[in-house]
Structure formats: structure tokens, C-alpha cells
Amino acid sequence: MPLQNYKTTILIFFCCIALLVSSPAIQQCLVYPQTDALTEFWLLGPNHDAAYPTNVTADKTTRIYLDVSNHLGICGYYVVQLKFRNQTQSGPDSFNQTGSKLPSLGNFTLFVADNSVIELPLDISFQYKVNPHISTRLEIQGITVNGFLLPVDSMSIAWDMGRGGFYGNLFFELWLQNSTTNTLQYHQRYTSLWLKMNATSS
Amino acid sequence: MLFEVQVLIKTSLYIAIVAATLTCTMLLTPLASGDQNSAQNAINSAKKTLKECYTAVSQAEAAGANVTSLVATLNQAAGKFSMAELAYAGNNFDIASSYANQAQSKLSGLTNEAVALKQAATSAASQDRQFTILSLTFSIALLSAGFAVWLFFNRREKRYSNATSKL
Numbered sequence: 550m551p552l553q554n555y556k557t558t559i560l561i562f563f564c565c566i567a568l569l570v571s572s573p574a575i576q577q578c579l580v581y582p583q584t585d586a587l588t589e590f591w592l593l594g595p596n597h598d599a600a601y602p603t604n605v606t607a608d609k610t611t612r613i614y615l616d617v618s619n620h621l622g623i624c625g626y627y628v629v630q631l632k633f634r635n636q637t638q639s640g641p642d643s644f645n646q647t648g649s650k651l652p653s654l655g656n657f658t659l660f661v662a663d664n665s666v667i668e669l670p671l672d673i674s675f676q677y678k679v680n681p682h683i684s685t686r687l688e689i690q691g692i693t694v695n696g697f698l699l700p701v702d703s704m705s706i707a708w709d710m711g712r713g714g715f716y717g718n719l720f721f722e723l724w725l726q727n728s729t730t731n732t733l734q735y736h737q738r739y740t741s742l743w744l745k746m747n748a749t750s751s
Numbered sequence: 752m753l754f755e756v757q758v759l760i761k762t763s764l765y766i767a768i769v770a771a772t773l774t775c776t777m778l779l780t781p782l783a784s785g786d787q788n789s790a791q792n793a794i795n796s797a798k799k800t801l802k803e804c805y806t807a808v809s810q811a812e813a814a815g816a817n818v819t820s821l822v823a824t825l826n827q828a829a830g831k832f833s834m835a836e837l838a839y840a841g842n843n844f845d846i847a848s849s850y851a852n853q854a855q856s857k858l859s860g861l862t863n864e865a866v867a868l869k870q871a872a873t874s875a876a877s878q879d880r881q882f883t884i885l886s887l888t889f890s891i892a893l894l895s896a897g898f899a900v901w902l903f904f905n906r907r908e909k910r911y912s913n914a915t916s917k918l
Binding site for chain 1: 801802805806808809812813818819822825826829832833834836837838840841842843882883884886887889890891893894896897898900901904905907908911
């Protein structure tokens with residue numbers, strides 16, 4: 550049988566070999582499904598679950614965990630700012646995507662590789678006492694975080710008539726280092742805990 | 752007369768105590784602020800080094816290097832740095848200085864490591880590019896050869912069929 554009868558088979562054979570040889574190059578042209586560049590930021594209670602502390606007593610330490618998961622596509626340089634406020638002070642604004650104007654009591658620097666999670670354990674206790682002259686006012690003296698007492702400047706919490714207690718808001722804002730401007734920018738993420746601050750003695 | 756002497760002694764004593772207190776305050780205040788300045792400087796220096804190292808690691812990552820171990824080292828330094836900042840915020844300046852220095856020492860050599868990884872990644876990427884160009888060239892050659900063979904056999908077939916029809 551003459552060889553020219555197999556010309557198409559030979560052409561297909563060459564095409565297949567060419568495809569095989571060029572496959573590493575073709576692979577680079579593939580466009581993988583793109584995901585949104587984002588950061589997840591969440592808080593866990595002492596048992597590594599969503600059972601958050603809601604009641605605190607002065608000087609009693611509670612452990613919480615902060616988790617940051619990076620999906621930005623690059624290694625992230627994050628700073629978590631710890632802030633505390635009473636019912637009347639400004640908190641972070643989800644609608645305007647702005648952070649609180651209150652000064653940070655403590656900063657935690659984290660570097661998270663792409664598609665990785667970093668967990669930050671925090672041992673927190675609150676130092677406060679009821680104002681000896683006005684019993685409906687709680688004076689916050691400081692917050693101890695991981696063994697360091699962070700002083701809180703002249704903050705008092707008024708008795709919440711509706712909820713029946715002194716309530717303070719502990720919140721954490723996530724800030725991201727902008728490589729272009731070389732500045733920290735609010736990353737529009739925060740976690741917050743409203744805590745009933747039990748007053749045992751004045 | 753005795754009363755006046757007593758008042759004079761009391762006043763002198765009071766002035767001496769006030770003067771001693773003031774002197775002590777004046778002597779100790781610069782020490783405290785010196786600690787604070789030293790801690791602040793150590794923190795600023797560590798922060799600057801952290802930023803530089805992060806930039807180097809980011810560049811290595813962008814070049815395609817595996818930066819997992821570098822990020823782990825950065826995080827260890829960041830942990831120490833956070834402790835330094837907490838200590839500083841709590842007015843523990845000596846501890847703050849110590850933690851800031853520990854953070855700084857953790858970062859020693861990290862930039863060089865990142866630069867080496869970046870160079871290795873760049874070189875690997877260059878080799879990959881060469882391999883890609885080579886494989887594309889070879890596959891185009893194969894396609895051309897296949898087509899040439901097909902054309903050759905096609906012509907031969909035509910010639911063969913023409914010859915057969917003439918006969």
C-alpha cells in the first residue's frame with residue numbers, strides 16, 4: 550500500500566506531537582478563575598469558637614483570638630489596632646468605611662502570606678472601678694493586654710438604663726500597609742465586642 | 752523669741768525639703784525621658800527595618816520566589832515588635848527597648864536572603880521563558896514538517912493518479 554494513503558494520519562500525528570511539545574507554553578496562556586482580593590478578619594472566644602465573652606469583671610483575664618486570612622494575592626503587612634469606647638464615643642463606620650477617631654491603645658503587627666491565616670491570641674483584662682462619688686459612672690483605668698497595662702485616659706462609662714449595666718465596646722481595626730504610598734491605611738475591617746462590665750466594689 | 756526661732760527652723764526645713772524634692776525631680780526626669788527616647792528610637796528603628804524587609808520580601812514574592820520561610824521570620828519579628836509597642840504604650844520603656852532590639856536582631860540578614868531568593872526566582876523565570884520559546888519553536892517546526900510531509904504525499908498522490916488516468 551503506498552505511503553501517501555496515510556498522509557492525513559501522518560499530519561495528525563505531527564500535530565499531536567507539536568501540541569504535546571508546546572503544552573508548557575500553552576499552559577502559561579491559561580487564565581485561571583480569578584477571585585476577589587480580600588482579607589478576612591474575625592474574632593474567636595476563649596474556646597476557639599463563637600462563644601464570645603460578654604461579661605467581664607475587673608482584673609479577670611479573658612482570652613480571645615484574632616484571625617487574619619489574606620487573599621490579596623501578595624503577602625500582607627497588617628496592623629491591628631486595639632481600641633475601647635463607651636456608648637457615646639465614635640466607633641468604626643461600616644457605611645462610610647472609616648475607622649474610629651479614637652486613639653489606638655495598642656498595635657499588633659502581622660505579616661500574612663497569600664492564602665494563609667495568622668492567629669493572634671490575646672489575654673485581656675480590664676482595670677476599672679465605680680466612681681466613689683457618682684455610683685452610676687464607671688471609671689476605666691486601663692486595659693491589660695498580654696501582660697502589659699495600657700492606660701486609658703479619662704474614660705468613664707455611664708450606667709445603661711435600658712440594658713441595666715455598664716457597657717464598654719472593645720474593638721479591633723485592621724489596617725494595611727500600602728506599598729505604593731508606604732503608609733498604613735484603614736482596611737475597612739473591624740471586629741467588635743460589647744462587654745458588660747460588672748462592678749463588684751467601688 | 753523662741754516661737755520665732757521655731758518658725759524659722761520650720762520654714763528652713765520646709766524650704767530644704769522642697770529644694771531636695773525639686774533637685775531629685777530634675778535629676779530623675781532626664782533619666783526617665785532618656786529611657787523613653789531610647790525606647791522610641793529602638794521602636795522606630797525596628798519599624799523601619801520591618802518595612803524594608805517587607806519590601807524586599809514583596810519583591811521576591813513578585814519575582815515568583817517561595818517566601819514562606821521569610822514571612823515566618825517576619826512574623827516572629829513582628830511578634831516581638833508588637834510586644835515592644837505594647838510595652839511602650841504601658842510606659843515600660845526598658846522592656847520596650849529590649850523587645851524592639853530582639854525584633855531588629857530577628858530581621859538581620861533577611862533582606863539579603865530575600866534578594867538572593869529574588870535573583871534565583873528571576874533566573875528560574877528566565878530559564879522558563881527560554882524553555883517556552885524553545886518548545887514553541889520546536890512545535891512550530893513539527894507542524895511545518897507535518898504539513899510539508901502532507902503536501903509532499905499529496906503531490907505524489909496527484910502525480911500517481913494522473914499517471915494512472917493516462918494509462
